[in-house]
Amino acid sequence: MSRRYDSRTTIFSPEGRLYQVEYAMEAIGNAGSAIGILSKDGVVLVGEKKVTSKLLQTSTSTEKMYKIDDHVACAVAGIMSDANILINTARVQAQRYTYAYQEPMPVEQLVQSLCDTKQGYTQFGGLRPFGVSFLFAGWDKNYGFQLYMSDPSGNYGGWKAAAIGANNQAAQSMLKQDYKDDITREEAVQLALKVLSKTMDSTSLTSDKLELAEVFLTPSGNVKYQVCSPDSLSKLLVKYGVTQPAAEAS
């Protein structure tokens, strides 16, 4: 390990690596996981909430899922404060596009634009990269439903199913086994909850440790981003048999 090459983001190591970017990805590997699955009639995002204390004042706002525009939402994994900056940037970029072209920003263009911002922090300015990975879920009239994953280096890819955060490799291989191309949104929810329950560290899975959101088309043809309420989520967990009752104290 060439330690003398890792303190500056803007230089390569002799092996051709950017250490700061890799260290940022390490930070994300310790954060709560998130899974995204693309289905025929929608995109499903599920996230694991790491911060669960009874003292936490939970309002309606979410910890893992954020709406970027009416037709795009994202799940985050990593340093929350970094994520907030990028989410705000993405929101403003989407509105700027709509202001200029009077139509919603295509999902891939939004992802690319945000990734260009992230890339800037790996090449100039001397500032550290953002310690966040995103899963973007959205719909546009050119390509329908889409799922993108992006990381601190500014790389992004379109995926049918993806996982970020803790245990993402285990989750990714599970998704590879069980994903089918013609999966429906309901089956995708089931698969996501099943995979997340297997890769999460905690012993019991309850609705206050998870967040579930879906991007789909309403019967009237509008795109809708909906976060599942804790009650419906509890019902789903029971329905799919992934709730493990808390171990009783003896």
Add this chain to the structure above:
Amino acid sequence: MSIFEYNGSALVAMVGKNCFAIASDRRLGVQLQTIATDFKRIYKIHDRLFVGLSGLATDAQTLYQRLVFRHKLYQLREERDMKPETFASLVSAILYEKRFGPYICQPVIAGLGDEDKPFICTMDSIGAKELAKDFVVAGTASESLYGACEAMFKLDMEPEELFETVSQALLASIDRDCLSGWGGHVYVVTPTEIKERILKGRMD
């Protein structure tokens, strides 16, 4: 010839009992020539907030697009809709930003605030707010509208009566103004529903 009178417009908003009405004419002209008879001047910001923009049509459209930009970001960050009073302050600030090269636009803002209390206001093209408890008017037909509304307005009208009053006031006033006309477009908004109606007036 004033630039404010280039396209022609008539706008009025009126307060009723736990409801409001906002109405406009439908003509878009280029001085004496009529270009369109279905021009939209009133826009919905959210289910309980409407804004009508009179004056130069291009500035009205651009100003509306900028307001959508700001309101969408507000909704995403605050996770709620903007109150009418707040929105009026936003419009005023945006107009004053262009103090020395203004938008040639006079907005009329109408919405339901807290506890379903109706809120209306208008402002001049550089953002001077004018709050009113009964009605506000704007556009080339504003002088006639002031007179008609003053004569016909009553306190605490129910939605149906409010619709009749606003419609009569609007149609009577635009008949006296050669630059507005070709019918009317009226929205009556209560806490539970939005009723949109087109009026047929003198089609000239």
